[in-house]
Structures are given as structure tokens and as C-alpha cells.
Amino acid sequence: MDARKITVETLREWKGCRPLGALTAYDYPGARLLDEAGVPVILVGDSLGMVVLGHPDTTQVTMEDMVHHLRAVVRARTHALVGADLPYMAYETPAQAVRNARRLVEAGAEYVKAEGGREILPQVRAILAEGIPFMGHLGMLPQHVLEEGGKYRIKGRDDAGRRILLEDAVALEDAGAFACVLELVTPPVAAEIRSACARMLTIGIGSGPDCDGQILVTHDLVGAFPWFTPRFVTPRVRTGESIRLAAQEWLASLALRKA
Numbered sequence: 001m002d003a004r005k006i007t008v009e010t011l012r013e014w015k016g017c018r019p020l021g022a023l024t025a026y027d028y029p030g031a032r033l034l035d036e037a038g039v040p041v042i043l044v045g046d047s048l049g050m051v052v053l054g055h056p057d058t059t060q061v062t063m064e065d066m067v068h069h070l071r072a073v074v075r076a077r078t079h080a081l082v083g084a085d086l087p088y089m090a091y092e093t094p095a096q097a098v099r100n101a102r103r104l105v106e107a108g109a110e111y112v113k114a115e116g117g118r119e120i121l122p123q124v125r126a127i128l129a130e131g132i133p134f135m136g137h138l139g140m141l142p143q144h145v146l147e148e149g150g151k152y153r154i155k156g157r158d159d160a161g162r163r164i165l166l167e168d169a170v171a172l173e174d175a176g177a178f179a180c181v182l183e184l185v186t187p188p189v190a191a192e193i194r195s196a197c198a199r200m201l202t203i204g205i206g207s208g209p210d211c212d213g214q215i216l217v218t219h220d221l222v223g224a225f226p227w228f229t230p231r232f233v234t235p236r237v238r239t240g241e242s243i244r245l246a247a248q249e250w251l252a253s254l255a256l257r258k259a
């Protein structure tokens with residue numbers, strides 16, 4: 001195998017030694033650019049429902065959507081570790097979780113991610129028992145946004161919330177998850193989870209600097225979804241504005257040809 005190919009084992013060796021950067025991709029050019037840039041971990045996130053498919057949240061994303069976009073991303077992969085989200089309602093039981101995780105692996109995923117802690121542990125164990133690497137996702141869970149009244153709330157603000165997060169993280173680590181996204185977790189609690197988990201990498205998004213790595217939705221990083229940018233992201237470029245400008249300049253350049 002190419003020595004530069006990132007594997008789950010590579011990442012395990014990085015814990016405590018070097019920071020991990022992960023970004024989302026949903027199509028061939030997006031993934032190819034990230035892979036060429038040296039991004040070690042790519043996630044085909046179900047955020048595709050919002051930033052690519054135009055849904056108000058992630059709950060309408062289907063397995064068919066995930067497989068379709070994952071296949072395009074995998075065509076671009078050379079070195080990055082590519083994984084995908086199990087979408088909403090795709091891992092209600094261990095059997096369903098395994099069936100759908102296998103579909104993602106058949107489409108080229110090298111790991112799968114799902115949202116939740118101890119409540120999905122039977123599903124996580126079943127996926128891992130199939131030999132499929134698993135990435136957890138704790139804190140604010142976008143697939144549960146409707147149950148939370150449509151609000152993306154910060155987690156770990158009080159002691160009860162802190163304890164739930166810590167116990168969920170340790171349970172995922174004990175089950176064998178190689179990494180866990182911590183989304184909108186208060187920074188001190190994210191730091192505590194990182195210290196409590198000696199083997200599982202913590203990957204923060206809006207959870208402060210004290211994680212083993214960071215992940216962002218690429219569209220937020222490059223200003224490609226300019227109608228909404230999370231407060232914790234500063235876009236590095238304004239792709240959306242560049243596209244508008246290019247289209248306007250091109251339109252203005254069109255000259256009418258007389259027949």
C-alpha cells in the first residue's frame with residue numbers, strides 16, 4: 001500500500017502527537033481538491049442535505065443520497081481516509097445499522113459515523129463486530145434538531161450534561177470507536193473528554209481547541225454556502241461571492257450579435 005495512505009491505524013498513532021484535520025466532501029472535485037491539499041480525513045457528512053441538496057436540516061437525507069455522493073468522493077480519493085454518515089433513521093436497530101454500514105463500505109467508505117452515545121451502543125457494537133471502523137458523534141446531534149425544537153444547542157453546560165457526555169464518550173471508546181466528533185460541546189468538557197479517552201481521538205467542531213483534531217463543513221470554510229455560516233467558522237475564502245461575480249461579469253460581457 002502507498003505509505004502516504006491514511007488509515008485508521010495512522011490516526012490512532014497521531015493521538016497526542018499531531019493534530020488531525022478533517023473536512024467534508026460531497027462530490028468528485030470537492031474531494032479531489034481536499035485530497036490534493038493533503039487533508040487526511042474526509043467525511044461525506046449528511047450535512048450534504050443542507051449545503052448541497054437544499055433541505056432545512058439533515059433529517060431528509062437518505063441512504064441513496066449518501067451512497068450516490070460517497071461514490072463520487074471515493075473516485076477522487078488517493079491518500080485521505082474517506083468515511084460517511086449513516087443518515088437519520090438508518091440505524092434504528094443493530095441489524096439495520098449493519099446492513100446500511102455495509103452498503104456504505106461497499107460504496108467505498110473506510111469508516112462510518114453515526115450520532116449518539118449509549119442509546120446506540122448495540123448498533124455501534126454490531127457495526128464494529130463486522131470489522132467496520134466506527135466514528136462517534138456526541139454533543140449537538142443535528143439529526144435530533146427537530147426533537148430539540150429546531151435549535152442547535154450547545155451541550156455540556158451543566159453538570160448533568162457534562163456527565164452524560166463523558167459517560168457516552170467513554171462507552172464509545174470502550175466499544176472500540178476510533179474517533180468521535182464533539183459538536184458544540186463546551187470547551188472545558190471537550191478537554192475533559194479528550195483527557196478521559198486515551199485511545200479514541202476527539203474531533204471538535206465548535207467545541208474549542210482542546211480536541212485531538214478539528215472538523216468543518218467545507219462549504220463553511222470556503223464560503224460556498226453564504227446564506228448561513230456558523231459563528232465558530234471564519235471562511236478562508238468567499239467562493240459564493242466569487243461565483244456570483246464571475247456569473248455577473250460573464251453576463252455583462254455578452255454582446256448582442258445581429259443576425
Ligand code: KIV
Nearest residue numbers: 024045046047181215
Ligand atoms: O454531517 C456532517 O458534515 C458532520 C460534521 C459537521 C461533523 O457530521
